[in-house]
Amino acid sequence: MSVVHPYQSLLPAFFGLFASAFLGTALGQSSGQTPAERGKYLVEVAGCHDCHTPYKNGQPDMTRILMGHPQDIKISAPGKLPTPWNMAGSETNTAWTGPWGVSFSTNLTPDKNTGLGLWTEQMFIDTIRKGKHGGTGRDILPPMPWPGYAKFTDGDLRAIFAYLKSIPAVMNRVPQPVPPGK
Numbered sequence: 001m002s003v004v005h006p007y008q009s010l011l012p013a014f015f016g017l018f019a020s021a022f023l024g025t026a027l028g029q030s031s032g033q034t035p036a037e038r039g040k041y042l043v044e045v046a047g048c049h050d051c052h053t054p055y056k057n058g059q060p061d062m063t064r065i066l067m068g069h070p071q072d073i074k075i076s077a078p079g080k081l082p083t084p085w086n087m088a089g090s091e092t093n094t095a096w097t098g099p100w101g102v103s104f105s106t107n108l109t110p111d112k113n114t115g116l117g118l119w120t121e122q123m124f125i126d127t128i129r130k131g132k133h134g135g136t137g138r139d140i141l142p143p144m145p146w147p148g149y150a151k152f153t154d155g156d157l158r159a160i161f162a163y164l165k166s167i168p169a170v171m172n173r174v175p176q177p178v179p180p181g182k
Protein backbone atom coordinates (compact mmCIF):
# COMPACT_ATOMS: atom_id res chain seq x y z
CA MET A 1 0.00 0.00 0.00
CA SER A 2 1.53 3.32 -0.97
CA VAL A 3 1.24 6.13 1.46
CA VAL A 4 0.75 9.58 0.02
CA HIS A 5 2.99 11.98 1.80
CA PRO A 6 1.04 14.94 3.11
CA TYR A 7 3.30 17.38 1.18
CA GLN A 8 2.73 15.47 -2.06
CA SER A 9 -1.00 15.92 -1.82
CA LEU A 10 -0.56 19.59 -1.05
CA LEU A 11 1.66 20.27 -4.06
CA PRO A 12 -1.12 20.52 -6.66
CA ALA A 13 -2.95 22.86 -4.34
CA PHE A 14 0.16 25.06 -4.11
CA PHE A 15 0.55 25.12 -7.87
CA GLY A 16 -3.11 25.91 -8.24
CA LEU A 17 -2.78 28.82 -5.86
CA PHE A 18 0.37 30.05 -7.55
CA ALA A 19 -1.16 29.78 -11.03
CA SER A 20 -4.35 31.56 -10.06
CA ALA A 21 -2.42 34.32 -8.30
CA PHE A 22 -0.23 34.75 -11.40
CA LEU A 23 -3.13 34.63 -13.85
CA GLY A 24 -5.15 36.88 -11.62
CA THR A 25 -2.43 39.53 -11.87
CA ALA A 26 -2.06 39.13 -15.61
CA LEU A 27 -5.81 39.31 -16.21
CA GLY A 28 -6.15 42.06 -13.65
CA GLN A 29 -3.69 44.16 -15.64
CA SER A 30 -5.46 43.78 -18.97
CA SER A 31 -8.93 44.30 -17.52
CA GLY A 32 -7.49 47.22 -15.51
CA GLN A 33 -7.10 49.04 -18.83
CA THR A 34 -10.23 51.07 -19.51
CA PRO A 35 -11.82 50.95 -23.00
CA ALA A 36 -10.67 54.56 -23.51
CA GLU A 37 -7.07 53.62 -22.66
CA ARG A 38 -7.18 50.75 -25.13
CA GLY A 39 -8.78 53.06 -27.69
CA LYS A 40 -5.94 55.57 -27.27
CA TYR A 41 -3.46 52.79 -28.00
CA LEU A 42 -5.40 51.61 -31.07
CA VAL A 43 -5.70 55.18 -32.42
CA GLU A 44 -1.93 55.61 -32.12
CA VAL A 45 -1.10 52.25 -33.70
CA ALA A 46 -3.64 52.67 -36.54
CA GLY A 47 -2.19 56.08 -37.44
CA CYS A 48 -5.38 58.14 -37.04
CA HIS A 49 -3.26 61.12 -35.94
CA ASP A 50 -1.41 61.13 -39.24
CA CYS A 51 -4.48 62.44 -41.01
CA HIS A 52 -6.88 63.72 -38.33
CA THR A 53 -4.36 65.72 -36.21
CA PRO A 54 -3.05 68.67 -38.26
CA TYR A 55 0.69 68.61 -38.90
CA LYS A 56 2.98 71.35 -37.74
CA ASN A 57 6.62 71.23 -38.88
CA GLY A 58 6.04 67.82 -40.44
CA GLN A 59 4.51 66.12 -37.38
CA PRO A 60 1.01 65.79 -35.91
CA ASP A 61 0.55 68.78 -33.59
CA MET A 62 -0.73 67.11 -30.41
CA THR A 63 -2.09 70.42 -29.09
CA ARG A 64 -4.72 70.11 -31.87
CA ILE A 65 -5.45 66.45 -31.32
CA LEU A 66 -7.82 64.83 -33.86
CA MET A 67 -9.60 68.10 -34.74
CA GLY A 68 -9.39 67.43 -38.51
CA HIS A 69 -8.62 69.96 -41.23
CA PRO A 70 -8.29 73.41 -39.58
CA GLN A 71 -11.28 75.53 -40.63
CA ASP A 72 -9.13 78.64 -41.17
CA ILE A 73 -7.07 77.00 -43.92
CA LYS A 74 -9.16 77.54 -47.05
CA ILE A 75 -8.73 75.14 -49.96
CA SER A 76 -11.27 75.61 -52.71
CA ALA A 77 -10.46 73.64 -55.85
CA PRO A 78 -8.77 70.35 -56.67
CA GLY A 79 -5.17 70.91 -57.73
CA LYS A 80 -4.18 69.93 -61.29
CA LEU A 81 -1.39 67.42 -61.02
CA PRO A 82 1.05 66.65 -63.84
CA THR A 83 1.31 62.99 -64.97
CA PRO A 84 2.22 60.60 -63.33
CA TRP A 85 1.12 62.23 -60.06
CA ASN A 86 -2.22 61.03 -58.73
CA MET A 87 -2.75 62.74 -55.40
CA ALA A 88 -1.25 65.41 -53.18
CA GLY A 89 -1.71 66.46 -49.57
CA SER A 90 -1.73 69.84 -47.84
CA GLU A 91 1.11 70.77 -45.50
CA THR A 92 -1.15 70.04 -42.51
CA ASN A 93 -1.78 66.54 -43.97
CA THR A 94 -5.50 67.13 -43.50
CA ALA A 95 -6.57 67.94 -47.10
CA TRP A 96 -5.96 65.86 -50.20
CA THR A 97 -6.53 66.35 -53.89
CA GLY A 98 -6.96 63.40 -56.24
CA PRO A 99 -9.31 61.95 -58.88
CA TRP A 100 -12.14 62.15 -56.27
CA GLY A 101 -11.78 65.93 -55.87
CA VAL A 102 -10.65 67.41 -52.55
CA SER A 103 -11.27 65.64 -49.24
CA PHE A 104 -10.67 66.91 -45.73
CA SER A 105 -10.04 64.84 -42.62
CA THR A 106 -12.96 65.24 -40.24
CA ASN A 107 -13.15 66.46 -36.66
CA LEU A 108 -13.08 63.36 -34.40
CA THR A 109 -13.33 65.30 -31.13
CA PRO A 110 -16.58 65.19 -29.11
CA ASP A 111 -17.68 68.72 -30.09
CA LYS A 112 -21.46 68.53 -30.54
CA ASN A 113 -21.75 70.84 -33.53
CA THR A 114 -18.59 70.12 -35.52
CA GLY A 115 -17.30 66.76 -34.23
CA LEU A 116 -18.60 63.37 -33.12
CA GLY A 117 -20.42 64.73 -30.05
CA LEU A 118 -23.89 63.67 -31.21
CA TRP A 119 -22.79 60.37 -32.75
CA THR A 120 -23.89 57.09 -31.21
CA GLU A 121 -21.46 54.23 -30.86
CA GLN A 122 -23.47 52.33 -33.50
CA MET A 123 -23.11 55.20 -36.00
CA PHE A 124 -19.37 55.13 -35.49
CA ILE A 125 -19.14 51.35 -35.92
CA ASP A 126 -21.34 51.45 -39.07
CA THR A 127 -19.28 54.32 -40.54
CA ILE A 128 -16.04 52.38 -40.24
CA ARG A 129 -17.59 49.05 -41.33
CA LYS A 130 -19.54 50.35 -44.35
CA GLY A 131 -17.45 53.37 -45.37
CA LYS A 132 -20.53 55.61 -45.28
CA HIS A 133 -20.79 58.98 -43.55
CA GLY A 134 -22.62 58.48 -40.25
CA GLY A 135 -23.09 54.81 -41.21
CA THR A 136 -25.83 55.46 -43.78
CA GLY A 137 -24.87 58.58 -45.77
CA ARG A 138 -22.53 59.28 -48.68
CA ASP A 139 -19.44 57.19 -49.43
CA ILE A 140 -16.37 58.12 -47.43
CA LEU A 141 -13.65 59.41 -49.74
CA PRO A 142 -9.95 58.57 -49.94
CA PRO A 143 -7.51 58.58 -48.35
CA MET A 144 -9.52 57.43 -45.25
CA PRO A 145 -8.42 53.75 -45.14
CA TRP A 146 -11.73 52.43 -43.81
CA PRO A 147 -11.61 49.03 -45.65
CA GLY A 148 -8.72 48.04 -43.39
CA TYR A 149 -10.28 49.51 -40.26
CA ALA A 150 -13.53 47.64 -41.07
CA LYS A 151 -11.67 44.56 -39.85
CA PHE A 152 -11.37 45.92 -36.29
CA THR A 153 -13.47 43.87 -33.86
CA ASP A 154 -16.58 45.44 -32.32
CA GLY A 155 -14.62 45.64 -29.05
CA ASP A 156 -11.79 47.55 -30.77
CA LEU A 157 -14.20 50.00 -32.41
CA ARG A 158 -16.06 50.53 -29.12
CA ALA A 159 -12.73 51.22 -27.40
CA ILE A 160 -11.71 53.71 -30.12
CA PHE A 161 -15.07 55.46 -29.83
CA ALA A 162 -14.75 55.59 -26.02
CA TYR A 163 -11.34 57.22 -26.41
CA LEU A 164 -12.61 59.74 -28.99
CA LYS A 165 -15.40 60.69 -26.57
CA SER A 166 -12.82 61.27 -23.82
CA ILE A 167 -10.57 63.80 -25.58
CA PRO A 168 -11.14 67.57 -25.38
CA ALA A 169 -13.93 68.84 -27.65
CA VAL A 170 -12.64 71.29 -30.27
CA MET A 171 -14.95 73.56 -32.25
CA ASN A 172 -13.60 73.19 -35.78
CA ARG A 173 -15.94 73.07 -38.76
CA VAL A 174 -14.22 71.03 -41.46
CA PRO A 175 -15.25 72.00 -45.01
CA GLN A 176 -17.34 69.70 -47.21
CA PRO A 177 -15.41 67.78 -49.87
CA VAL A 178 -15.05 69.47 -53.26
CA PRO A 179 -16.16 67.23 -56.17
CA PRO A 180 -13.78 66.76 -59.13
CA GLY A 181 -13.96 69.38 -61.86
CA LYS A 182 -15.21 72.17 -59.57
Ligand code: HEC
Binds near residue numbers: 127139149
Ligand atom coordinates in the same frame (compact mmCIF):
# COMPACT_ATOMS: atom_id res chain seq x y z
C1 HEC B 1 -4.70 58.47 -44.63
C2 HEC B 1 -5.52 59.44 -43.93
C3 HEC B 1 -6.47 58.97 -42.86
C4 HEC B 1 -6.23 58.10 -41.82
C5 HEC B 1 -4.95 57.36 -41.50
C6 HEC B 1 -7.45 58.05 -41.05
N1 HEC B 1 -8.40 58.86 -41.61
FE1 HEC B 1 -10.33 59.03 -40.99
N2 HEC B 1 -10.72 60.22 -42.59
C7 HEC B 1 -9.79 60.69 -43.48
C8 HEC B 1 -10.46 61.57 -44.44
C9 HEC B 1 -9.82 62.32 -45.58
C10 HEC B 1 -11.81 61.59 -44.08
C11 HEC B 1 -12.95 62.35 -44.77
C12 HEC B 1 -13.42 61.60 -45.98
C13 HEC B 1 -14.68 62.20 -46.58
O1 HEC B 1 -14.98 63.38 -46.40
O2 HEC B 1 -15.40 61.45 -47.26
C14 HEC B 1 -11.94 60.71 -42.93
C15 HEC B 1 -13.15 60.42 -42.31
C16 HEC B 1 -13.28 59.71 -41.14
C17 HEC B 1 -14.52 59.46 -40.47
C18 HEC B 1 -15.90 59.83 -40.99
C19 HEC B 1 -16.42 61.04 -40.32
C20 HEC B 1 -17.74 61.47 -40.91
O3 HEC B 1 -18.15 62.57 -40.57
O4 HEC B 1 -18.35 60.73 -41.70
C21 HEC B 1 -14.24 58.79 -39.31
C22 HEC B 1 -15.23 58.34 -38.24
C23 HEC B 1 -12.81 58.61 -39.27
N3 HEC B 1 -12.26 59.17 -40.41
C24 HEC B 1 -12.13 57.98 -38.25
C25 HEC B 1 -10.79 57.60 -38.35
C26 HEC B 1 -10.13 56.78 -37.37
C27 HEC B 1 -10.76 56.29 -36.07
C28 HEC B 1 -8.87 56.55 -37.83
C29 HEC B 1 -7.81 55.68 -37.24
C30 HEC B 1 -8.24 54.33 -36.85
C31 HEC B 1 -8.75 57.28 -39.10
N4 HEC B 1 -9.93 57.89 -39.37
C32 HEC B 1 -7.61 57.31 -39.89
C33 HEC B 1 -8.46 60.38 -43.53
C34 HEC B 1 -7.84 59.45 -42.71
